[in-house]
Structures are given as structure tokens and as C-alpha cells.
Amino acid sequence: MNNPKHSAFADTAEEAIAAQDALDGPEMTSEMATEVAMQNTLLTPRFYTTDFAEMDAIDVTPVRKDWDALIARMKADPNKGHFRKNDEWQANWEGMEPALKAEFIDFLISSCTAEFSGCVLYKEMKRRGSNTDITTLFQLMARDEARHAGFINDALREAGIRVNLGFLTQQKKYTYFRPKFIYYATYLSEKIGYARYITIFRHLEKHPDKRFHPIFLWFREWCNDEFSHGEAFALLLKTDPALTTSRMNKIWIKFFLTAVYSTMWVRDHQRPLFHEALGVDVTWYGQEVFRKTSEISKQVFPFTLDIDHPRWRPNLDRMERASVQVAKGKARGGFGGTVQRLGGMARAAAAFAAIYTIPAIHHTVPDSPVMEPAY
Numbered sequence: 001m002n003n004p005k006h007s008a009f010a011d012t013a014e015e016a017i018a019a020q021d022a023l024d025g026p027e028m029t030s031e032m033a034t035e036v037a038m039q040n041t042l043l044t045p046r047f048y049t050t051d052f053a054e055m056d057a058i059d060v061t062p063v064r065k066d067w068d069a070l071i072a073r074m075k076a077d078p079n080k081g082h083f084r085k086n087d088e089w090q091a092n093w094e095g096m097e098p099a100l101k102a103e104f105i106d107f108l109i110s111s112c113t114a115e116f117s118g119c120v121l122y123k124e125m126k127r128r129g130s131n132t133d134i135t136t137l138f139q140l141m142a143r144d145e146a147r148h149a150g151f152i153n154d155a156l157r158e159a160g161i162r163v164n165l166g167f168l169t170q171q172k173k174y175t176y177f178r179p180k181f182i183y184y185a186t187y188l189s190e191k192i193g194y195a196r197y198i199t200i201f202r203h204l205e206k207h208p209d210k211r212f213h214p215i216f217l218w219f220r221e222w223c224n225d226e227f228s229h230g231e232a233f234a235l236l237l238k239t240d241p242a243l244t245t246s247r248m249n250k251i252w253i254k255f256f257l258t259a260v261y262s263t264m265w266v267r268d269h270q271r272p273l274f275h276e277a278l279g280v281d282v283t284w285y286g287q288e289v290f291r292k293t294s295e296i297s298k299q300v301f302p303f304t305l306d307i308d309h310p311r312w313r314p315n316l317d318r319m320e321r322a323s324v325q326v327a328k329g330k331a332r333g334g335f336g337g338t339v340q341r342l343g344g345m346a347r348a349a350a351a352f353a354a355i356y357t358i359p360a361i362h363h364t365v366p367d368s369p370v371m372e373p374a375y
């Protein structure tokens with residue numbers, strides 16, 4: 001049955017958010033979820049703002065052919081109506097172990113925040129811009145992210161939880177990034193998002209008994225959306241060759257690769273029960289996602305990180321232990337807690353430096369970045 005009210009059918013982000021808000025009656029409060037989503041630590045999803053005028057000035061002429069093809073595909077909207085529950089949706093929250101349930105809810109809230117973070121940034125670019133190429137793209141991406149966030153909220157609502165999207169938009173702290181940093185960070189988060197979703201989807205295809213919640217059935221179409229978003233940023237990066245070839249920018253690209261990969265590693269290792277329930281070895285999963293993301297990122301970045309280097313994994317683990325120490329120090333408070341926290345931060349920084357200085361693996365970048373989702 002078609003329900004035009006649902007966010008899955010919305011043509012714009014605004015419509016999708018309004019549809020989600022309409023589903024939540026006044027009795028539906030979830031301070032815990034919104035509180036989790038409001039957190040601003042190095043590990044939690046952030047909201048971004050940028051120099052929208054500079055982004056609006058981008059000229060996509062150098063990539064016109066690929067650009068038009070991508071926009072046409074996104075406009076055709078193959079996933080319209082997909083992100084809503086159907087007969088395959090059989091959620092069993094009551095049967096879930098409480099500890100697993102807690103980790104899974106944390107996963108959903110953090111995913112919802114990340115999806116919505118993209119939505120807010122893209123929507124704002126669309127609103128402020130006057131360059132039709134750019135505003136068209138950002139409106140289409142905002143639409144997709146709002147549907148994704150809405151669908152996760154559908155899942156959470158069944159557990160009596162929701163993330164208040166309107167409240168987040170207004171109250172969450174925004175971090176300013178120069179446009180080129182937005183390109184690097186967002187390109188990577190879209191592509192790593194694709195790699196994460198498809199790796200779980202393929203794993204569960206082989207082990208359907210491990211699919212402890214129906215939302216994973218939606219991951220294939222989901223990751224195809226993220227793949228397209230990543231393609232758009234790859235094209236944006238191609239409009240100005242200096243973005244991926246200048247000495248300084250290469251230093252930044254390596255920084256973002258290291259930061260995105262290590263954040264994912266630390267965050268995933270904090271959800272052992274979630275991964276155990278999926279039957280996924282979290283260390284294998286991390287390396288597998290890095291491998292796919294690195295392979296894809298060769299389309300624009302002139303090097304990849306050496307994730308098989310002997311210094312790689314030990315220092316990711318060191319960073320993970322350091323982040324636990326920081327969290328404990330923060331929870332403990334007082335002078336002792338501060339010392340513990342600062343010690344943890346110093347250890348994390350040392351581990352980051354140890355990874356950052358691993359020599360990268362260089363390769364030749366193709367003229368056209370265009371790729372198909374192949375995993």
C-alpha cells in the first residue's frame with residue numbers, strides 16, 4: 001500500500017522530515033536518544049557547516065558528461081518508496097538480550113545522527129546556493145539522507161525511542177570545515193558507509209540466521225545511495241586537480257584517511273556484542289571495510305594507506321585502549337580523572353602519529369573517476 005505521507009516517498013528532505021515529525025505524537029519523547037545524538041566527542045557523528053558561497057562557485061564543466069549521467073540516475077530515483085517497513089519486517093525487540101539491545105540501539109542512534117548530519121549539510125547547501133548544478137545535486141542527496149534517517153527512526157520507534165530531528169537541527173553544535181575538508185571527509189564517509197553496509201549485507205546473505213533485526217535486509221539499496229553520493233564528491237574533487245595533487249592537499253588527504261579509518265575502528269570495537277550477534281569478527285570487518293574503501297578511493301586519491309603494515313593494527317588497538325582511558329577519566333572526573341583523561345589523549349595522539357607516518361602506497365589515478373558499486 002502506498003502511503004504518500006511516509007518519508008520513504010518524500011521528494012525533498014523537508015518533506016521527509018515533516019513526515020517523520022508527524023508520526024511522533026506528543027507522548028513520544030526520548031530524551032536519552034536525543035542526548036546521545038547531541039554528544040560532541042571525537043568519536044560521535046558531528047554536524048558541519050562550511051563556506052557555502054565558495055561551494056556554490058564550483059564549475060562542473062570539466063566533468064560535465066559524468067556529472068549529467070550521475071544526476072540523471074539520481075533524479076530517476078530507483079529507491080523511492082524503498083525505505084519503509086514491509087512484510088519482511090519482523091522485528092523482535094523483546095527477544096533481544098538487554099546488553100545487545102543497548103549496543104544495537106546505540107548503533108542505530110549513531111547511524112541516524114550520521115545520516116541526518118549529511119542531510120542537514122546538504123539541505124543547507126541547497127538552500128544557500130544559486131548554482132543549479134550544485135543545488136540540484138545537494139537537494140537529491142539531502143532527500144536520500146532524510147529518508148535513511150527517517151527509516152532508522154522507524155526502527156527505533158518500535159523500541160520506544162526516537163531521535164528528535166528538528167531539535168537536533170537547532171541545538172546541535174556545528175563544526176566549521178573549509179569546503180575542501182568537507183569534500184575529503186564527506187567523500188570518505190560516503191564511500192566507507194557503502195563499504196560498511198555492503199560488507200554486513202553480504203555477510204548476512206551467507207548467514208541469514210545471524211540477521212537479528214530486519215533493517216539489515218535494506219542495506220543493499222541503502223549502500224547504493226551512499227555509493228552515488230560518494231561518486232558525486234569524486235566528481236567535485238575532479239573539478240580542481242590541485243585538490244588531489246598539491247603537496248599540502250596530499251598531507252590533508254592522508255590525515256582524513258587516517259582519521260576516518262581509525263575512528264571507525266575505535267567505535268566498532270566498542271560494540272562487541274553487536275558484532276558477535278552478527279557473527280562478524282570486528283577486526284576482520286574493520287580491515288575488510290578499509291580494503292574496499294581503499295580500492296574505491298583510488299578513483300580520486302593518488303595513494304592508499306598501507307593497512308597491512310606491521311605498525312597499522314597494533315596502533316589502532318592502542319588508540320582504542322587510549323579512548324577507553326579517556327572515557328573512564330571523563331566519567332571519573334576530578335583531578336585524578338583529568339590526569340587519566342589527558343594521559344589517554346596523549347597515548348591516542350602518539351598512536352595516531354605512528355599510523356600517520358606509515359608510508360602510503362602510491363598509484364596512478366584514472367582520468368574519469370566513474371565507478372559502479374561492485375561488492
Ligand SMILES: [Fe+2]
Nearest residue numbers: 115144145148
Ligand atoms: Fe545515507
Ligand SMILES: [Fe+2]
Nearest residue numbers: 118190226229
Ligand atoms: Fe550518503
